[in-house]
């Protein structure tokens with residue numbers, strides 16, 4: 690039987706795939722930053738990885754509500770990027786692309802008379818933009834303070850470890 694929401698379901702599945710891949714990529718960044726002792730960056734990547742996981746859940750629930758099924762596969766394989774500058778660059782690109790895609794898909798949802806899906810994309814765009822903002826701030830800090838910035842994080846981590 691034809692599902693009149695099939696176009697929405699397809700877009701939501703693409704979005705879910707992006708969220709899965711992005712969440713895994715940030716978890717990869719998290720464990721590496723933690724290993725390197727970069728306390729704040731490690732916490733930031735952890736928090737945002739979990740935020741993307743919530744997006745997986747929200748998009749998936751919407752797919753089921755529309756009568757479709759979730760594919761639940763990552764849209765790309767995790768890249769093994771271990772340089773902090775490169776991590777931040779990749780994270781900014783991911784958020785930027787996600788914002789562009791969701792804007793496009795919000796518009797298409799509207800054209801397909803599916804305001805609920807449009808709404809979900811619009812709400813998610815606001816969160817992705819706040820991630821982009823966080824990554825930009827960290828990227829600028831890295832540019833301005835470089836190794837010193839990372840050193841400060843290592844000191845914070847040592848202080849913290851000594852308190853435990």
Ligand SMILES: [Fe+2]
Nearest residue numbers: 708740741744
């Ligand atoms: Fe997301």
Ligand SMILES: [Fe+2]
Nearest residue numbers: 784816817820
């Ligand atoms: Fe994001």
